[in-house]
Amino acid sequence: MTLAAERTMFEITTPEGVPLQFPIASVGDRLAAFLIDCVIMGVVTLAFAVVAALAAFVNSSAVMALVNLAIFVLFAFYFTIFEIRWNGVTPGKRFAGIRVIDGSGRSLSSGAIFARNLTRKLEIVIPIAISLNADTFWPGAPSWAILGSLGWLLALLFLPLFNRNRQRAGDFIANTVVVRPPKVTLLRDLASRGESAEAPEYRYAMQPDQLDLYGIYELQTLEKVLRSSGSEQSTLNAIAEKILAKVGWSDRRVHTETFLHEVYAQLRRHLEQKMLFGQRQERKKEGRLDQKSDPTDR
Amino acid sequence: MSVELKSTQFRKEREETWRQLEELVLRIDKRGVRALDADELTRLPGLYRASVSALSVARAISLDRNLIEYLEGLCGRAYFHVYSNRRGFWSTVAEFLLSTFPNTLRRNKWFVLTATLFLVSGATTGFVMTTQDPDRYAMFVPTEMSQGRDTTSSREELLDVIYPESSVGEALSAFASMLFSNNSRVGMLCFALGIIPAIPVFYLLFFNGLLLGAFAALHHQHGLSLDLWGWLLPHGVTELFAIVLCGAGGLILGHGLVFPGRSTRRENLGRRGREAATLVLGAVCMLFIAALIEGFFRQLVHDMAIRYGLAIGTTLFWIYYFGFLGRARQPAEVRA
Numbered sequence: 001m002t003l004a005a006e007r008t009m010f011e012i013t014t015p016e017g018v019p020l021q022f023p024i025a026s027v028g029d030r031l032a033a034f035l036i037d038c039v040i041m042g043v044v045t046l047a048f049a050v051v052a053a054l055a056a057f058v059n060s061s062a063v064m065a066l067v068n069l070a071i072f073v074l075f076a077f078y079f080t081i082f083e084i085r086w087n088g089v090t091p092g093k094r095f096a097g098i099r100v101i102d103g104s105g106r107s108l109s110s111g112a113i114f115a116r117n118l119t120r121k122l123e124i125v126i127p128i129a130i131s132l133n134a135d136t137f138w139p140g141a142p143s144w145a146i147l148g149s150l151g152w153l154l155a156l157l158f159l160p161l162f163n164r165n166r167q168r169a170g171d172f173i174a175n176t177v178v179v180r181p182p183k184v185t186l187l188r189d190l191a192s193r194g195e196s197a198e199a200p201e202y203r204y205a206m207q208p209d210q211l212d213l214y215g216i217y218e219l220q221t222l223e224k225v226l227r228s229s230g231s232e233q234s235t236l237n238a239i240a241e242k243i244l245a246k247v248g249w250s251d252r253r254v255h256t257e258t259f260l261h262e263v264y265a266q267l268r269r270h271l272e273q274k275m276l277f278g279q280r281q282e283r284k285k286e287g288r289l290d291q292k293s294d295p296t297d298r
Numbered sequence: 299m300s301v302e303l304k305s306t307q308f309r310k311e312r313e314e315t316w317r318q319l320e321e322l323v324l325r326i327d328k329r330g331v332r333a334l335d336a337d338e339l340t341r342l343p344g345l346y347r348a349s350v351s352a353l354s355v356a357r358a359i360s361l362d363r364n365l366i367e368y369l370e371g372l373c374g375r376a377y378f379h380v381y382s383n384r385r386g387f388w389s390t391v392a393e394f395l396l397s398t399f400p401n402t403l404r405r406n407k408w409f410v411l412t413a414t415l416f417l418v419s420g421a422t423t424g425f426v427m428t429t430q431d432p433d434r435y436a437m438f439v440p441t442e443m444s445q446g447r448d449t450t451s452s453r454e455e456l457l458d459v460i461y462p463e464s465s466v467g468e469a470l471s472a473f474a475s476m477l478f479s480n481n482s483r484v485g486m487l488c489f490a491l492g493i494i495p496a497i498p499v500f501y502l503l504f505f506n507g508l509l510l511g512a513f514a515a516l517h518h519q520h521g522l523s524l525d526l527w528g529w530l531l532p533h534g535v536t537e538l539f540a541i542v543l544c545g546a547g548g549l550i551l552g553h554g555l556v557f558p559g560r561s562t563r564r565e566n567l568g569r570r571g572r573e574a575a576t577l578v579l580g581a582v583c584m585l586f587i588a589a590l591i592e593g594f595f596r597q598l599v600h601d602m603a604i605r606y607g608l609a610i611g612t613t614l615f616w617i618y619y620f621g622f623l624g625r626a627r628q629p630a631e632v633r634a
Contacts, residue, residue, distance in 0.1 A: 016351075020377060087382040101378070107381035115574070115575030175568025175569070182370075184370075190362070272359060276304070
């Protein structure tokens with residue numbers, strides 16, 4: 001069995017009928033979230049233990065009973081309570097930036113949260129307990145049975161690695177997925193020319209046949225390069241030279257930044273217009289234009 | 299050349315809405331829904347829907363990758379909050395207890411009956427086998443569970459457990475809470491094991507039945523049957539039925555996994571799993587009641603008539619609860 005290829009996106013359709021995609025949380029993120037939650041539970045248990053010790057000191061069994069109950073509730077329902085109150089998030093998940101969502105795009109119901117957290121014991125506590133001391137579960141069990149059940153439980157534990165949505169057994173039961181919603185900031189529109197809404201005057205105005213050479217992929221790659229602050233001048237120059245060669249302007253000298261921004265703006269207008277007429281050009285065309293002198297050249 | 303790009307114009311017209319939504323979402327992310335006042339709360343769905351529709355438009359007309367990614371992220375984060383479960387805690391609890399739980403049980407009555415059958419057949423087997431050969435008692439009942447009662451116990455020792463001498467009120471609450479947490483653990487385990495196609499559930503149910511039967515046989519031999527059932531039934535009706543429900547939950551899971559019907563195994567497990575979880579959650583509540591009865595009532599009340607009275611009372615109550623309560627209301631979740 002090989003690890004299932006990680007599908008990076010999980011798609012739901014909102015009740016408005018709009019598909020939304022979320023990056024699926026990685027196993028590492030989830031493990032980190034789980035460990036943080038464990039630490040929190042451990043600290044709270046410790047606090048309870050201190051209370052219990054004080055109670056034993058004054059010999060109050062009512063307090064002991066409460067502590068016993070509280071520890072039970074903590075361990076059995078920690079995840080359930082937080083995920084219900086915080087809508088799919090626990091303190092650990094919040095720290096790791098991940099959350100539980102309903103697999104079918106409806107709101108996350110309390111029933112689903114309860115169901116997905118019921119199997120935790122089976123997935124984590126029992127494999128550990130069996131490997132430490134099998135006798136408590138099945139006194140006098142033959143070793144093949146212990147090995148078999150241990151293997152089975154380990155398979156459950158590693159289930160997230162073997163399916164594309166990284167779902168645990170509990171996620172299957174409840175039909176939930178853990179995702180990592182991205183935080184994207186809205187940046188300046190590269191094609192916008194500021195507040196002045198006059199007709200744009202391009203220093204390097206290109207012809208339709210030149211713009212036809214490129215597709216959406218190239219446009220968005222150019223966007224990425226222009227938006228990233230870390231782009232080296234030499235990279236920009238190289239890109240500008242490549243474009244110049246392709247569109248048949250290899251003898252022109254240009255101001256790199258202005259040129260690239262103008263290429264972006266013109267190409268986007270061109271491609272968006274084509275899109276409105278139903279033509280989506282995804283990739284660039286092969287080959288290059290012959291040397292041409294542009295009439296608008298100044 | 300014409301003026302601005304269509305997608306740029308579009309962005310200029312709508313951007314204000316997105317910024318407002320982003321600000322609200324950011325605050326909810328940080329401090330929860332309570333961070334918004336009533337006015338902002340009423341604006342949230344409108345802003346969300348406007349942004350979602352903007353996302354649809356942007357996907358069709360814009361090639362600005364950052365813009366589309368921003369809107370996808372924004373709509374995604376707002377979606378969690380707009381479609382969150384914002385019903386009050388107590389109304390959820392009431393809905394669960396008065397309608398969802400009994401209705402779910404009625405829908406799955408065959409699983410419940412199957413689980414009951416396994417428990418009863420285990421009990422019968424345990425009773426018959428222990429009656430034939432009392433030494434088998436030790437085989438069925440682990441020492442830590444028998445509270446010192448085994449085949450060597452005299453009639454008086456058995457009676458001592460059934461009618462405890464000193465009822466120290468303080469210790470009882472600790473006893474009750476211990477019973478509750480222990481029973482709930484067993485019940486939830488019973489459910490969780492259902493994902494290993496149901497076989498351990500059969501085993502657990504049967505084994506618990508065996509235990510009960512062996513126990514009954516031990517007391518029967520000393521002529522204490524009536525006293526034992528008086529000791530066991532007041533809480534036992536509730537507790538045994540809760541364990542049966544957990545087992546039924548496990549069976550539902552196993553059944554959903556082995557016989558997925560027309561949907562895929564995964565889909566079916568997702569759907570049936572919630573039903574099963576509902577039963578288990580209800581069973582945990584029942585176990586809590588059982589532990590209260592077991593921890594307080596049984597230790598304090600020794601009169602057999604009252605003990606049987608309570609046993610009959612709880613039986614009637616559960617028959618009414620599962621047979622008739624909430625029939626008129628249909629649970630919302632099942633319809634979808």
